[in-house]
Amino acid sequence: MAAVTAEQTNGQNPAVANGNDKRRVIIRTVGLKKTYLMKGVLTEALRGVDIEIFQREFIAVMGPSGSGKSTFFNMIGALDSPSVGRVFIDEVDVAQLTAEELAYLRCHKIGYIFQSYNLIKYMTALENVTTPMAFGGVMPDQARERGMSILEIVGLKDRWHHRPIEMSGGQQQRVAIARSLANNPSVLLCDEPTANLDLNTGQEILELLQRLNTEKGVTVICATHDHRMMNICDRLMWIRDGRIDRMADRSEVHIEIGTIE
């Protein structure tokens, strides 16, 4: 697989090479293990996860609480380092990066979307969106312009000057999505993005994510309990007891959901 990836990195034009590009590995983990020392007891949160996530993929990660899902997320989001094993984000070993390079990676390559939105309370929607750009060194005027265009994508252009407290949950999550898109990331990491929302707004958020995935070509990795997610994702992944329990394409699973429904 590594050989194929290398080949495709050399192949240029993304618009033309869309089909092949699909197979380009963006995140790869090798023997990922994580142990925590809690009250003198070693707890294994991950017991060896090997996975390859491709560019433009939409992956739903499912699993009960305590399954190691969050730990897995922290690992592939470059927020935590594994005890054993390696994480490659586009063939860059995360463990080799300095603090400044890690910050750069988080700022430019990965967009984070949280269950509780995590907007900065004292900033307006636009300021929230432009903050990652500021960290990335974009000039204020340019950042403002880009921020407005991103807010337009998520449909909140006219509410740019509102603070999080003045917006509904769905709107806040849309601002959070806009913020995660600020520096054109390759990967969107969503940690149960619809968990705090009602059915309709949750649906809207899902549709937004799907649109971003298909139109902008962003890789979306989504931890979720939301069964509607299965309908829009490319692949499904179940984690149980720190291991990958099951991987499946949407086509396979769809039938099962049908039976459940």
Place this chain on the structure above:
Amino acid sequence: MKEIKIEEQPWLSLHRTIRITVDGIRYRLFRASVTVAVIVVAVAFLMNILSESLIKRSVAANTRERIQNARLIYAWSAKLTSPGSLESVVADLANNPPESAIIKEIQGFGDFSDREMTELRQQAAEISFVFSFFNGLDYAKRRSMIHTATGMGILNRLRTPVGREQFETALARIRSVHFDLPDEQLDALLEATPAVTAQLNKVLAARSRAIAAVNREVKNKDLLACLADADHRFGDVIRQAGFVFDSEKLAPTIAVQAQRLIDTLHLEKSMEERHCRQLIAQQANILPADVNVIMMWDYLDSGRFAGRYLERMASAGLDVTGLDAERLVSLARGRKENAALNMAARLTVDAGRGFLGLGERLAWLLFVSMLVCGIGITNAMMMSVTERFNEIATLKCLGALDGFIMLMFVLESCFMGIVGGAIGAFIGGIIGLGRMMAAFGVNFFNAIPVGDILLGMVVSVILGTLLAAVAAVVPSYKAARLAPMEAMRVE
């Protein structure tokens, strides 16, 4: 497709950092204001003590001068009555600059050449040092070193072998006492003692002759009455006798003060008259027998009754030539001013000593209060950091560097330090000013060191800011080291 290329994250500009920090403070204004209040209290305390000690110090200097001037008449009437002692001449020689009148006067009395005079002043300084060394000892130590000798007697005792031996052994035995004059210098001084004593005695003898000459002029009259004429003929008499008596400034001052003293004594004497007492007793609604001199001065100080009192004095058969209502009031006010001066002198005896002129106790108190304030700020910042775990972690997920987070919190604390420091310095300054004005009275208004106080305010603000910055270091470090995965945690 986007090429993943890892670079180093750039630093956010200070301008943007400050903006984000200020926005954050504005959003949490209430919590910030509590922290600011802590800083205000600490800085106000600091500034209060600072301004009070500055004012005290300045008033002390001002008072010393004014008291010295106000007491010129006493100094001169003493001088024209008694030649003083050997020790007083030594003190005069040691404590005055070479150009001063008193030095010139001594040179004149002793008929010394300039070289002799310089040598004598040097010796006087050493003798004065020896005196102050022994005066600083407590009784037991002093007795074991020098027995009961005082003044020049100390030098004479040290000159005897017994005295010297006693001194040397006692000095070696008592470890806590250090005598800083080198041995050879002490030997030279003791060697010269008879000569110096002779010179000093010569000065005293000349002084006695001069006093006799002045007294021939005074004859049976009162010296005070003569001094009231000091700016005319009597001044010439004093000068002719050999005293250095400046006719330009000193003589008129002495004359005015002498006249004042005469009038004051005259007025206080009037209290012996029943008529005069009765007037004040009516006013105060008490028995005439209970009226005292202080009541009279208060009565006159009010200004409205001075004329009436003067009439009473005249009707009681007292001499009122040269007195009018205005003069009475001015005497009463002058007496009050003198009382205020004496009070100020008493209040400022401890001024200007120790750290920042604060004295050890206050400096310690100040240090503890700053420490308590610092811990308070640290606690507040710690709470702020804990409260904002989610925000900090999120910012780190968005690409914030550790340095940015740290700077953000230190800056936040600094801003609160500046605001709190400014408010505190202002409040403390006002309180200090008010308290000192209440203590010394408004006639010390021109003694307030405005420049020093403003400087003190600036120093207080800087200290407050520094304190806040230092107190924020640990919480900021904690915030900066926070793992970004905390952002994933759901509250």
